[in-house]
Amino acid sequence: MKNKLFEKYFVFSPYFWLVLFFFIPLAIIFKISISVSEWGMPPYQDIFLFDNGFKINTTFENYVYIFSDYYYIGSFVNSLILALISTFFCLLIGFPLAFYIATSNIRLRNILLVLVVIPFWSSFLLRVYAWKIILQNNGILNVILLNLGIISEPLQLLYNQYAVIMGIVYTYLPLMILPLYGYLNKFDLNLIEASKDLGLNRIKTFFKVILPLSLPGIVAGSLLVFIPVVGEFIIPEMLGGSDRLYYGKILWEEFFVNRNWPGASALAFSGIIILVLPIVIFQILYSRWSQKNEI
Amino acid sequence: MKSSLIKSTVIFLGLFFLYFPILVLIFYSFNENKRVMVWKGFSLKWYNELFNNEQIIEAFIISIKIAALSATFATILGVMIGYSLVRIRKIPFKSFYIFLSSTPLVLPELILGLSMLLFFISLNNIIGFPSSRGQLTIFISHVTFCIAFVAIIIQARLTDFNKNIEEAAMDLGYNYTKVLYKITLPIILPSIIAGWLLAFTISLDDLVVASFTTGPGANTLPIVVFSKVRLGLSPEVNALSAILMFALIIIGLFYFYCNKKFKH
Numbered sequence: 001m002k003n004k005l006f007e008k009y010f011v012f013s014p015y016f017w018l019v020l021f022f023f024i025p026l027a028i029i030f031k032i033s034i035s036v037s038e039w040g041m042p043p044y045q046d047i048f049l050f051d052n053g054f055k056i057n058t059t060f061e062n063y064v065y066i067f068s069d070y071y072y073i074g075s076f077v078n079s080l081i082l083a084l085i086s087t088f089f090c091l092l093i094g095f096p097l098a099f100y101i102a103t104s105n106i107r108l109r110n111i112l113l114v115l116v117v118i119p120f121w122s123s124f125l126l127r128v129y130a131w132k133i134i135l136q137n138n139g140i141l142n143v144i145l146l147n148l149g150i151i152s153e154p155l156q157l158l159y160n161q162y163a164v165i166m167g168i169v170y171t172y173l174p175l176m177i178l179p180l181y182g183y184l185n186k187f188d189l190n191l192i193e194a195s196k197d198l199g200l201n202r203i204k205t206f207f208k209v210i211l212p213l214s215l216p217g218i219v220a221g222s223l224l225v226f227i228p229v230v231g232e233f234i235i236p237e238m239l240g241g242s243d244r245l246y247y248g249k250i251l252w253e254e255f256f257v258n259r260n261w262p263g264a265s266a267l268a269f270s271g272i273i274i275l276v277l278p279i280v281i282f283q284i285l286y287s288r289w290s291q292k293n294e295i
Numbered sequence: 296m297k298s299s300l301i302k303s304t305v306i307f308l309g310l311f312f313l314y315f316p317i318l319v320l321i322f323y324s325f326n327e328n329k330r331v332m333v334w335k336g337f338s339l340k341w342y343n344e345l346f347n348n349e350q351i352i353e354a355f356i357i358s359i360k361i362a363a364l365s366a367t368f369a370t371i372l373g374v375m376i377g378y379s380l381v382r383i384r385k386i387p388f389k390s391f392y393i394f395l396s397s398t399p400l401v402l403p404e405l406i407l408g409l410s411m412l413l414f415f416i417s418l419n420n421i422i423g424f425p426s427s428r429g430q431l432t433i434f435i436s437h438v439t440f441c442i443a444f445v446a447i448i449i450q451a452r453l454t455d456f457n458k459n460i461e462e463a464a465m466d467l468g469y470n471y472t473k474v475l476y477k478i479t480l481p482i483i484l485p486s487i488i489a490g491w492l493l494a495f496t497i498s499l500d501d502l503v504v505a506s507f508t509t510g511p512g513a514n515t516l517p518i519v520v521f522s523k524v525r526l527g528l529s530p531e532v533n534a535l536s537a538i539l540m541f542a543l544i545i546i547g548l549f550y551f552y553c554n555k556k557f558k559h
Contacts, residue, residue, distance in 0.1 A: 006472055011379045011386050014372040014442060018395040021439045025410035028417050042416065097309040100302045112306065114551050119313045121547030124500050125517050126536040129524050130316035133323060136528070138332045140319055170316065223401070231403020233503055238525065248405050255409060265413065268406045276402060280394075 026272070033265035034058045044262050062266035072250060072267065076274075079247035082161070083229040086168040090176040090225050091218065093169065098180035098217075099210070103189060113181060120174035128238050131167045132158065135239070159241030167235040172228070176221040183217030227275050247271065317540055324533035332528070341534040348531060351519060358499055358516040361430055365437035366494035372438070373445025373490055378479075380446070381453040399440040400447070408507030411436040415508065428510030436508045437498040444497060445490035448554070452486040453479075489554040492546055499543075 035044040036059050049055040066072045101112045119127065134141050135157040142154040157163060191213070195205045211218075233248035240246070251271075255264035327338035345351060376396045379386055386392050399407065415425055415432050425432055460482070464474045480487070502517035509518060523529040 006475075007379075007383050007385075010375045011383060011392075014376045014379075014396070014446075015392060017372055018439070018442065021411070021414070021435055022395055022399060025414035028413050029406075029410045032413060042420070093309065093312070096305045100305050103302075104306075110555075112310075114548070115310055116313065117551075118544050118547050119317060121496060121550070122317065122540040122543045123517075123536070125502055125520055125524075126320065126532075126539060127316060129520075129532065129536065130320040132524065133332070133528060133533075134316060134319055136332050170312070173313065227401045228403055231405045233405050234521070248403070251405055251409070261413070264409060268409050271403065271406055276398060279401060 029265045029269050029272075032262055033062055033269045034060065035062075035262050037062070037260060037262040042261060043259055062262045063270070065263060066266050066270065071245075075245040075250045076247045076270075078244050079230045079232075082164065082168070082232075082244075082246060083226045086165055086172065086229050087176075087222050087226045089165065089169045090173055091222065094173055094176035094180055094221065095214075095218070098177045098184055099214075101177075102181055102184035102187070109185075116177055117174050124171060125234065127171050128167050128235055131163065131170060132238055135163055135166070158239060161240065161244050163239040163241075164236050164244075167239045168229055168232065171235070172225045175224045179220035179224065180214065180217040183214050183220075187213055223279060227279065230275055231271065320533060321537040321540065324530075324537040326530065326533075329530060341530045342538075345531050345534045345538075350514075351516070351531065351535065354514050354516045354519040357430065357513060361434050361437060361515065362495045362498040365434050365441060365498045366491050368434075368438045369441035369494040369498075370445050370487060370491045373442045373494070374449050374480075374487060376442065376446040377449025377453055378475075380450050381456075396443055396446050399443040402440075404440075404501070404503040407440055408436070408504040411439070411504065412507040428508055429513040432508040432510065433505050433513060433515065436504050437501060440504065441494035441497055444493050448486055448490045448493065449483065452483050456483070485553040489550050492550045492553070496543060496546060 031047060032044055035047050036057060037044050045057055047056060047058050049057050097116065101109055101116065104112060133139055136142070137154045137156065137158070139157070141157060142151075145151045146154065187210075191209055192205060195209045200208060231248050231251075232246070233252060236244075236246045236249060247267075251264055251267045254260050254267060323332075323334075324341060325337050325339070326334055327340055328335035376392075380393070380396070411432070412428075415428055419425060456479075461474050461478055464478050465471075469477065500517065501515075502521055505515045505518055506521075509515065520532055520535065524532050
């Protein structure tokens with residue numbers, strides 16, 4: 001009897017907190033996203049009206065408004081492309097690093113792993129700020145390039161989409177390396193030797209042995225990078241210019257500048273549906289697929 | 296021989312890429328010139344300015360306070376989730392429970408921040424609380440998204456945990472609660488500390504959610520720093536960076552020490 005009480009306490013304390021402070025806020029976003037907007041405070045009408053009998057006052061106009069305007073769709077597409085490119089570069093840099101760390105001897109491996117992850121512990125905002133210093137017109141990169149005689153006048157490196165990609169790859173790299181390392185670490189190195197003995201060359205060994213076995217790590221790392229990057233606000237704000245608008249910026253401005261709460265909520269809720277829902281589905285499918293393939 | 300050369304080169308370049316920006320930041324914090332990019336000479340001037348900047352000091356104290364409190368709450372609730380998911384069979388609507396405790400990990404901060412702000416505004420309209428946003432609302436939001444990080448660490452630890460020790464203690468007459476407090480929690484203590492440190496750092500570092508849920512008198516350190524560097528460079532922020540990087544890296548090392556302890 002006592003055990004049950006205790007179990008309930010353990011299960012329901014966080015349950016209560018998360019329903020109240022996580023689920024209900026998400027529900028409120030949905031509620032406001034289907035409200036009729038108006039001038040005033042708060043800038044939307046209630047969805048239940050009682051003045052002349054009970055009436056439900058909802059609209060999908062906010063969604064129609066967002067999905068019919070290229071300004072919003074275009075920004076979201078920009079964010080998706082940005083996330084795709086950044087994830088690709090994180091993988092390109094992260095994979096060889098994770099692979100070589102995982103194949104080092106044990107003592108070196110732990111040191112290297114800590115070294116790779118430690119920058120992740122230092123402030124995110126300040127790491128982005130560091131790139132602002134490096135990419136300045138009179139910044140260290142331009143100075144080096146000028147002194148080497150590669151360029152004759154400073155390049156405009158900051159405030160464009162390339163600077164944004166640079167900042168993202170830099171700050172999110174550890175998030176890619178960790179799960180990759182996690183899977184590569186479990187991996188039996190003899191398999192590579194075996195594959196070579198069986199006559200596969202390096203390229204074939206990579207594509208037939210190493211890549212399939214590290215696929216779960218690649219998927220996990222890519223998701224950890226891709227999703228937050230779609231909603232990224234700080235990096236484009238600090239390093240980006242006006243050449244491209246992104247989802248995060250649009251959402252921020254819709255709420256704080258245009259004071260269009262229903263519109264901002266519709267944007268946010270669409271983001272949840274487009275980003276988070278596929279992952280839940282994907283995880284279910286993937287776990288089924290991997291179960292089937294292991295047997 | 297050739298492949299080991301490639302290996303060393305890759306590792307060296309990777310580490311260089313990760314550390315170069317941090318070193319640049321620290322290097323320029325010693326620049327005497329007010330124009331951050333033009334080197335004039337070594338000086339501790341900006342450190343001095345930093346310690347006399349009341350706005351930054353105040354923000355720092357607020358941030359530490361919020362981070363310590365929200366890390367503590369998030370750790371308590373996160374340990375409960377981790378324990379429930381691994382040890383307790385009957386959880387009503389288990390997939391909903393898993394959804395609630397893992398979605399904050401992947402949800403973009405911006406959406407989380409917006410939802411919290413709209414929640415607090417709606418709550419205020421209905422019950423008149425919280426009448427204004429500030430440290431309390433930031434604290435609540437930070438607990439909410441730090442829980443998931445602690446839960447994942449504890450869950451991983453408990454999954455590896457040898458259940459026999461708990462069962463042996465039960466056989467020796469310990470009841471359920473006693474096993475938890477005398478056996479399970481002490482053994483996973485390093486992981487609990489690791490979870491607390493992670494939550495503390497995440498809260499200390501958060502800009503987006505805090506920007507949404509802040510109010511009068513609750514400018515956290517990232518909010519102040521962001522307002523200073525959004526449009527330009529600030530030599531004081533350079534000095535702050537150097538100190539903060541150093542402090543956070545030490546916390547990070549301590550985290551590794553705690554989290555590694557049980558693995559070997």
